Amino acid sequence: MKKKLKRFSLKNKTAVVTGGNGFFGKQICESLILNGCNVISLDIKIENKLSKKSYSQYLCDITKEKEVYEINKKIIKKFKKIDILVNNAALDFKPRKNSKSEFFDKFDLKKWNDEILVGLTGSFLCSKYFIKSMIKNKKGIILNIASDLSIIAPDQRIYSHLKSHKPVSYSVIKHGIVGLTKYLAATYANKNIRVNSISPGGIEQKNLNKEFKKKLKNLIPLNRMAKNGEYVETIQFLCSDASSYITGQNIVLDGGRSII
Ligand SMILES: NC(=O)c1ccc[n+]([C@@H]2O[C@H](COP(=O)([O-])OP(=O)(O)OC[C@H]3O[C@@H](n4cnc5c(N)ncnc54)[C@H](O)[C@@H]3O)[C@@H](O)[C@H]2O)c1
Known part of the structure; x- marks a missing residue:
């Protein structure tokens, strides 16, 4: 049994x-650090x-190919390898009052482009460069952060009192992230690279x-939103050898919302 628990360890990764x-990104970093990463x-x-010894941060706009290329070189020079990539960054919508510009027939092309650029293009660019070290080492893990809205449509009634809508870009990005997950999982399985997404x-x-x-x-059948830190163990599981036979999956953590 002890041997099994060792499979969760991210030591030397x-x-x-x-x-x-960001809000969720910080929790992801903490989850991985907790397991020795x-x-x-x-x-x-x-x-x-x-302020942990095993934590560093770099400025990088993931929508700029040159910046991602340069930072990959810098990371490899300093840390020698990349074992895990978590594509989490997004331009995220929080419900605001009277935000009619979120309505589909008023949705701005610039906003669409900006959001797609971070959520989808950024994930594509980071995967493209950071996977190189994984291919070289014939081992790696990519975890993409989707959302429950990767498998269901938003229920716009929950925003109606705010006179707002969940924007179309969010649905498209999160469905797209699941597509990227399956594509990469199928393409790189022979290099022992596992790719999954979570849909919180x-x-x-x-x-x-x-x-x-x-x-x-x-x-939500569980009748509550997720608690802070409630996704930690799933992230640790999917980023470790404990999930060694899982690839190309979208793990839904939604309190049961998508089943009804
Ligand atoms: N917060 C939630 O309840 C929740 C629920 C489901 C899914 N998610 C997903 O989790 C992820 C993080 O969400 P969050 O709530 O932490 O949002 P957030 O806005 O707090 O964090 C997003 C982070 O991405 C960074 N970022 C934006 N553009 C960038 C760029 N071009 N290059 C590099 N970094 C950039 C921001 O600076 C920010 O730190 C998103 O993918 C979101 O869709 C969040």
Whole structure:
């Protein structure tokens, strides 16, 4: 049994986490560090949120191919290899009042392009460069952060009192991330690179609109949003050898929302 638990260990592993400075990114970094991983966060902002020895952060705009290319070279020079990539960064929509510009027939092309650029193009570019070290070492793990909206459509009624909508870009990006997951998993299985995604439901946060939270909870069989840190073990599992026979899957963590 002890031997089995060892399979969760990320000792001597190096992980790159995009958007590691954000709300969920920080939790991902902490989850990996807890299991002994050396973690590198790439973000467009740097804040000293985690002062751990095994944590470094670099400024990198993942939508710029040259920046991703350069940072890959820099990381390989310093850390020698990349074992794990977590594609997490996004331009994320939080429900706002009277945000009619989120309505489909008013949705701005620039906003569409900007969001796709981070959520999809950024994940493509990071996978393209950081997978090189995994191919070389014939081992690696990519974990893509999707959302419960990768498998269901948003229920716009939960935003109606805010006179807002969940934007179309979010659905398209999250469905696309699942496509990228399957594509990479099938293409690189022969290089022993496993690629999965997780589809988490919303995490409870203090500043969320009360009416929105109430409506959302009503759609979830467990009748609550996810608690802070509730995804830690799943991330550790999917980024470790404990999940060695799982690839190309989209693991849904949504309190049951998608089953009804
Ligand atoms: N928070 C939730 O409840 C929740 C639920 C389901 C899925 N998710 C997913 O988790 C991921 C993170 O969400 P979050 O809530 O932490 O959002 P967030 O806005 O707090 O974090 C996103 C991070 O990405 C960074 N980023 C943006 N553009 C970038 C770029 N061009 N290059 C590098 N970094 C960039 C931001 O600076 C930020 O630190 C997203 O993919 C989101 O869809 C979040």
